[in-house]
Amino acid sequence: MAITLYELAGADPDRRFSPFCWRIRLALEHKGLPFEGRPWRFTEKDAIAFARSDKVPVLVDGDRTVADSSAIAAYLEAAYPDRPSLFGGGAGEALTRFTVGWTDLVLHGALVPLILLDVHRHLDEPDRRYFRESREARFGTSLEAVCPDPDAQLASFRRALSPVRATLRGQPFLGGAAPLYADFVVMGAFLWARGVSPLGLLPDDDPVAGWRARMLERLSDEARRLTAG
8 A cells, every 4th residue: 555645735725835745755755655645724623633733744654654754754763774865874863863853953943934925825725824823922922023134044044054064064964975864854955945935945046055056956857846936
């Protein structure tokens, strides 16, 4: 039975933009596992209730259901050890937890204010209401007021990438000679932005921009189409 991946989508079902879902789509492509990506929206909680989760990604693999991107990545590594590794071994898996934590807290924290309104624009009406209410409660202000100085926020985002930039000056991917799950985690943030926003996040001469281009070249045709960029 084919693997099914529930992925966050906008009003257009082909606009997939969750950074966490992108991590798993890239992981599945890396492992060469065939799967069906199924669009899911913020207000479709009932559709994934079977997974005991109210958010995606949710992966269904035969009689196994796994929610949460980190749990799914660990499952794929354990369930398909004969396929290319996501972590390069146990030590790599442990170290990748740092990359996940840094990306979730630092990189996403710097990126969210820049693309929050872009995400809102790509949602259908029920999801727009949900998104506005939930995010305004989270930030304590209107969506329009979250990023009062876009130029300063963009500069902050670029500074946040300093450890990634320093690493990529010495090697083509965060995983070394070839990408690993750490690359997919960081790339998920860029595919999130690419799927919703026209904003130019990086100057062309940034080492991170070169890495991003190399990562885009590795996308499948379907994944490239779903970036909407």
